[in-house]
Amino acid sequence: MSVSAPVGRVLLLASALLLTACSAPSGASPSADPTSALPLPGPEDGSGTSRPPGGAESDRDAPAGEGPLGARVVVIDPGHNGGNAEAPDRINALVPAGPREKACDTVGAETASGYTEHEFNWDLSLLVKERLEADGATVILTREDDEGVGPCIDERAAIGNEHRADAALSVHADGGPETGRGFHVITPGEVSGFTEDIVEPSRLLAEDIRREYLVGSGVPYADYLADEGLDERTDLGGLNLSTVPKVFLEAGNMRNPQDAALLEDPGWREQAADAIARGVAAYLMRE
Numbered sequence: 001m002s003v004s005a006p007v008g009r010v011l012l013l014a015s016a017l018l019l020t021a022c023s024a025p026s027g028a029s030p031s032a033d034p035t036s037a038l039p040l041p042g043p044e045d046g047s048g049t050s051r052p053p054g055g056a057e058s059d060r061d062a063p064a065g066e067g068p069l070g071a072r073v074v075v076i077d078p079g080h081n082g083g084n085a086e087a088p089d090r091i092n093a094l095v096p097a098g099p100r101e102k103a104c105d106t107v108g109a110e111t112a113s114g115y116t117e118h119e120f121n122w123d124l125s126l127l128v129k130e131r132l133e134a135d136g137a138t139v140i141l142t143r144e145d146d147e148g149v150g151p152c153i154d155e156r157a158a159i160g161n162e163h164r165a166d167a168a169l170s171v172h173a174d175g176g177p178e179t180g181r182g183f184h185v186i187t188p189g190e191v192s193g194f195t196e197d198i199v200e201p202s203r204l205l206a207e208d209i210r211r212e213y214l215v216g217s218g219v220p221y222a223d224y225l226a227d228e229g230l231d232e233r234t235d236l237g238g239l240n241l242s243t244v245p246k247v248f249l250e251a252g253n254m255r256n257p258q259d260a261a262l263l264e265d266p267g268w269r270e271q272a273a274d275a276i277a278r279g280v281a282a283y284l285m286r287e
């Protein structure tokens with residue numbers, strides 16, 4: 001497989017960063033700004049694009065520390081894991097989740113044709129990682145492959161905290177009602193003694209990802225929950241236990257046929273990853 005494609009994308013991404021950073025005032029407008037849409041690389045041939053677990057480490061375009069995102073640390077948390085379904089005792093065990101305990105992890109959703117959420121989350125996370133690394137960021141994943149169990153939600157949060165991530169993103173797709181479609185970004189609400197310090201910066205991170213994802217992915221705001229693609233929650237351990245700015249992206253509804261067709265399309269995932277990377281980069285360049 002050729003790895004030359006990312007180079008063009010890097011240039012696009014770099015120019016996107018400059019434009020986005022200059023045109024996005026802090027406290028960004030809640031509505032999508034179509035002027036920030038940049039030409040995306042056309043859908044690429046998705047055949048055989050699956051990469052070996054952790055393989056992105058070896059095809060960096062820039063060493064960490066060089067490029068517009070140099071010295072920035074991003075933790076990407078691909079939701080769930082491929083072994084969860086076979087380990088109910090471990091994933092149902094209660095762990096700290098903020099004021100209350102919650103199950104260690106869950107199995108996640110899947111499309112009607114059987115594309116599982118854990119696999120989607122893994123596939124998309126690797127693509128986002130690759131893009132951010134191409135711009136010099138240090139990217140850490142919370143799991144090393146798609147075959148293990150967990151880690152539990154408290155450990156996922158701890159990984160972002162330990163690395164003092166500048167931004168953390170948990171990647172998911174929803175298992176909503178078949179008739180509802182769209183994406184949403186979940187932000188931490190105020191939980192006394194837990195999230196006070198991350199509510200505001202996480203909201204900005206969510207707004208940057210929402211803006212770029214709406215334009216770049218072609219997936220609309222969720223029409224069955226959230227408010228214009230944003231949902232504030234206080235019940236998620238992965239957010240409550242984070243001490244660094246963190247959001248969850250629910251990239252689409254796996255149970256909806258229209259969304260599922262996109263989520264299952266490797267070419268679409270490349271576009272979605274471009275958009276997510278632009279959103280994260282825009283947030284990192286606010287500061």
Ligand SMILES: [Zn+2]
Nearest residue numbers: 079108172173
């Ligand atoms: Zn999920």
